[in-house]
Structure formats: structure tokens, C-alpha cells
Amino acid sequence: MTKLSSSEIERLKNSLKEKGYKLTPQRRAIVDIIIRNEGKHLTTEEIYDQVRSECPEIGLATVYRTVQLLDEIGVICKLELDDGCSRYEIIHKEENHRHHHLICTKCSKIIEVTDDLLEPLEKEIEKKYDFKILNHSLKFYGICSECRKSGKYK
Amino acid sequence: MTKLSSSEIERLKNSLKEKGYKLTPQRRAIVDIIIRNEGKHLTTEEIYDQVRSECPEIGLATVYRTVQLLDEIGVICKLELDDGCSRYEIIHKEENHRHHHLICTKCSKIIEVTDDLLEPLEKEIEKKYDFKILNHSLKFYGICSECRKSGKYK
């Protein structure tokens, strides 16, 4: 089980301190779990379940509050799949744009698209609509290769 | 107050009948309200409020059920702004792709982007990730021209 490296902890502590927040054991454990489950896009409830193994007294409300806070300060970001609950993923410091997601409507697998590809489109829209774009959310719904191979779907 | 034209009613009736559903007065009134409020992106609750003026006995549950049904058969489509409730807009029969939305984070205005612009990107992703894209959702968050002109935001 990989834990937070000391450089990661430093970075986290600084991000929090910048806005006047503290790095509590609970907050640390939550970030730890999110990092350890990178790519899994955990829901708040799932984070709660996992965090309890190393922080048994933690309350669900704390997880909700923390996850909101971490989103605010830009350590993690919310991913809405519109299935009734919010999911979260870490933001890597090298990332300067939100990546996109391919969502398989058959098996619910989520594939990340790291290529940006949206830059020229954004420029065009900013000009045409006189709108300053600060962020974006791009999701593609469809059928992944495994589900297509399985033969049931084309 | 524009009402549904007879050709629109025919199209709607057929879409419903195809799947074995009936065109009830409630369903008709709901579609009517959605069309009359095109561009407003009404929430279910807002649709309910408006529909009651011409259908006072209608229940909120009926609106929820209808809106779900109309989404299923492709007459309207859901727009999630992740603000805790679902909004709906009609799909025009000429549209073969979902259009995009610019969302002003200051005044919550929603601007529609009819240009597709995503076609080449989809082709590229389909090939690279071996993923059959069926639909997409693209939202840009930022600040609209009026809010920028007002001087408060840059």
C-alpha cells in the first residue's frame, strides 16, 4: 500500500495553508485514499468506506466537508457522471486542463483521455461568443472495445 | 402563446406510439410548456409550476415520470448543470448531435453553441481508444460578455 510521499504531503500542506486550513489526520487519510485509488473515481461514500479502515471514528459528514474543501483548493476535482452521486479524482500538478472521460454505457467503465484536443475549439468559441472560458467538462458516452468484442453490442 | 402545431402533435404522437405509449393531456401539456420555454432550460419543478396553470390537478410525480419518458424516446434531453436538479430541452428533428453549452459562473446564463466542432475530435478518439462514441456532453464554464463588461470580473 503506497502512502503519501513526504513531498506530496508538503505540497498538500501548503495548498491548505495558503487558504488558512489545517492538515488534519482525517484530511490526510482522505487524500491518501483518493491517491491510492487513482483511476477508480470513488464516490464520497466509497471514500468514506475505505477511509474508515485507517480512521474508524471518522464521520461521513467530515468526508463530505473535506472532499468539498479539497475541490475548492484545487487538489482534487469533482467528476459528475449524473448517476446520482459525485466522484472525485486527484489533479496532478502538471495538468493544466481537465482531461476528458469516455463512459461505457454498458459496463460503466471510465476511460481517461489525456490528450487535450479542445484548445483550438475553445479559442474559436471564445471569439465567436465573446465568452471567457475558464474550465470545461467533456464526456463521451458509448461502448468500449471489450463490450463490443463480447458480441452483445455493436 | 404559441401552442403545439398539429404537425408537431402528430410527430409527438408517433414517437410515443412507437414504444407503446399514449399521448395524454398531461404529456401534451408538458411538451407544450417545454417548447414554449425553449432556451430557458427549465427544471422539472419549473415545468411543474408552469404546467399547473393549464393542468391544475397534475401531480409532480407525473411531471417527473413524463420528462423521463420523453427523454427515453428522444423527444427532449436532459441537461445536467450539476446544481442539484435536472433541466430539459427539446431536441429538434434536424439535430443529429447534442449541442454544447456555455455556462456563466457569475450570472448562471446558459448560451447554446450550435456549431458541432467535435466531429474530427470524436473520430480521432474512437480510433485511438477503440471506443464507439454514441453521444457526448460538452460544457464550458466561464464568464459571459455582460458580466465581464459590468467590470466586476475580468
Added chain:
DNA sequence: ATGAGTGCAAATGGTTTGCAAGGCC
């Protein structure tokens, strides 16, 4: 000792569901 952070339980609010009654083929 002051204010931030927490755990718990209760409240909130959008959406869904169970059910009895109504309406149409």
C-alpha cells in the same frame, strides 16, 4: 482561550415508488 475541525443526529430537497382510482381500447 480562541477559533478551526470533528462526529453525530437531524434536516433538507430532488427524485422515486407503492397503491388505489380513473380512463381508454
Added chain:
DNA sequence: GGCCTTGCAAACCATTTGCACTCAT
């Protein structure tokens, strides 16, 4: 008669909030 549809009220469930308590600085 059977089935779809509806209205109502209750249930659901993710998230938020109030509050008393704890804990660092």
C-alpha cells in the same frame, strides 16, 4: 376486462447543517 396512466403520500438517498465537544496554537 385489462392495461396504461395518474395523483397522492410516503419512501429514498445523497448531501448539508446545527451543535456540542475536542484540539491544537
